[in-house]
Amino acid sequence: NDSLRISNSREGFELLYSSILSILPDRNISNVKIGLESTGHYSINLQNFLYAKGFSLSILNPLAANLFRKAQTLRKTKTDKTDALVIAKMLFSDDTKSYSPVSYQIQELKSLTRHRYRLIGYRSKLKVSINRLIDIIFPELPNLFWSI
Numbered sequence: 001n002d003s004l005r006i007s008n009s010r011e012g013f014e015l016l017y018s019s020i021l022s023i024l025p026d027r028n029i030s031n032v033k034i035g036l037e038s039t040g041h042y043s044i045n046l047q048n049f050l051y052a053k054g055f056s057l058s059i060l061n062p063l064a065a066n067l068f069r070k071a072q073t074l075r076k077t078k079t080d081k082t083d084a085l086v087i088a089k090m091l092f093s094d095d096t097k098s099y100s101p102v103s104y105q106i107q108e109l110k111s112l113t114r115h116r117y118r119l120i121g122y123r124s125k126l127k128v129s130i131n132r133l134i135d136i137i138f139p140e141l142p143n144l145f146w147s148i
Helices: 010-022 040-052 062-072 080-093 104-137
Strands: 033-037 056-060
Touching: 010 040, 033 040, 033 080, 040 056, 056 062, 056 080, 062 080
Parallel strands: 033 056
Antiparallel strands: none
16 A cells, blocks of 8 residues: 655656565566556656666556546546556556667657647648738738739
8 A cells, every 4th residue: 555656867766666676575577567657758767767677668558548447447536546556457458568768869750750740830820820911901912923
């Protein structure tokens, strides 16, 4: 019934690591399986730390975890403890995606692609605004040019 709360820092990760080792009689981590809900960039450092220590990790989709939790109980309770229990049960159901680190280049490409997508969206909204203003201020202008 005890729980451990750690900070999202190197010190917190080391505390988690030593806590896990302290409950293993032979300090052998080969049978330890860790499940984490995907939290975007917030969990990257923890995932890489645990992976580097040799743990088997599974990254869970939060929506799938929520559906799994709802299927397990009719209660609407959602706490860190119930979430941890749901994740543990999901690990035993073996319907999880195994973690392998993504290269720095792939992470940067994802970031750049998302940034480009956002910029295209901003440009599209600006074009719509400009066209609206031109239609109000100078409605004859589109007839004078092939493209505004």
